[in-house]
């Protein structure tokens with residue numbers, strides 16, 4: 001079975017490498033030729049733990065290749081995993097133009113039966129649109145099937161998530177498609193959940209929106225804690241011990257960001273509203289999340305009063321630890337607000353500095369990109385924790401205090417023990433606790 005993976009971004013590259021690791025012959029294809037040239041040489045264009053090693057070993061074993069010749073890749077394939085982007089459109093719905101583009105390309109190169117597998121996160125009924133597009137544009141009578149196999153990997157642990165998934169959702173409408181996908185995932189057959197296509201498409205959106213809702217819920221409780229003597233860490237612990245609730249995703253902080261939760265939540269709201277379903281529960285989830293940066297900025301102002309000409313260290317730029325991805329990262333909103341208020345910033349992140357450098361070009365005079373947290377802290381009036389990298393948890397806070405102008409920490413992720421930090425002489429603000 002010859003497998004093609006279309007799109008070699010965060011999901012497509014991990015999918016291509018992961019399928020090769022499962023023993024299949026895979027060609028990863030992308031329309032950005034420079035990206036493909038790099039990957040084909042064994043260079044991973046993103047930061048993702050463990051990906052480099054697996055890419056290299058599968059390239060060496062000859063099971064994995066990369067190409068920017070998209071037509072040829074389709075012609076040579078039996079199964080095509082579609083992993084292109086589905087970014088947020090202007091009205092909140094997912095922009096499906098990349099999916100449509102690939103569908104047309106597949107139609108034009110349909111030289112044999114092909115199974116087209118949606119791995120990108122797509123609205124319910126996308127498979128019908130892909131089917132219609134291929135049918136409209138195909139030049140032969142060749143049969144084809146569409147299947148849904150949404151991806152649940154998390155950036156930062158994408159390789160192990162792909163190779164050890166909790167579940168593999170397969171949405172199919174023919175026996176032929178089902179048999180192919182069951183064979184591809186033979187090694188994880190105990191974790192297969194087989195459904196129809198609409199169900200599979202909805203499982204992905206429903207899962208992401210539920211997790212987003214859990215985060216907004218605990219952040220709402222954190223707001224309550226800040227008005228009372230309750231402590232959000234203990235509230236979360238007490239709630240999470242109930243197995244019906246579970247302890248994960250109950251971490252109060254700056255809210256969710258990244259390329260998935262914000263856009264998938266908005267897309268599901270739009271899907272529901274287009275179908276005449278009241279989606280207010282999810283609209284509130286989105287609103288609570290949008291308020292997180294505002295709440296954080298209020299804390300910064302409470303500590304520093306006027307931000308103009310203040311020097312502020314920002315630790316953490318990636319939307320979460322163990323990735324260089326800054327798409328929809330809370331750091332961007334915080335930085336934008338601070339710059340608008342006239343602050344001077346010293347930014348540090350272990351992996352995401354290069355990506356961040358492309359933003360805010362008009363503010364270069366007021367931004368210093370630093371090579372360490374200690375360098376970022378030098379001479380600042382306050383230090384902000386935006387992303388909970390382990391490196392920040394392990395900082396020598398005594399040393400940090402020595403280099404800061406004022407010992408003030410505003411921790412958006414509750415990474416430190418409040419008592420310990422205060423004992424060291426810091427003024428310390430965190431989320432939902434004193």
Ligand SMILES: NC(=O)c1ccc[n+]([C@@H]2O[C@H](COP(=O)([O-])OP(=O)(O)OC[C@H]3O[C@@H](n4cnc5c(N)ncnc54)[C@H](O)[C@@H]3O)[C@@H](O)[C@H]2O)c1
Pocket residue numbers: 006007008009010011012029030031032035070083084085086098101102119120121122151152153154155259260
């Ligand atoms: N990033 C995640 O953590 C994650 C997790 C699960 C699901 N998803 C979903 O997976 C999809 C991809 O996400 P991503 O983060 O990998 O996106 P990405 O933007 O990193 O990658 C998309 C890739 O597709 C390529 N591409 C676009 N049009 C193409 C075409 N016509 N032919 C070939 N390649 C083309 C782009 O050049 C790019 O390399 C999205 O639907 C996303 O919602 C993402």
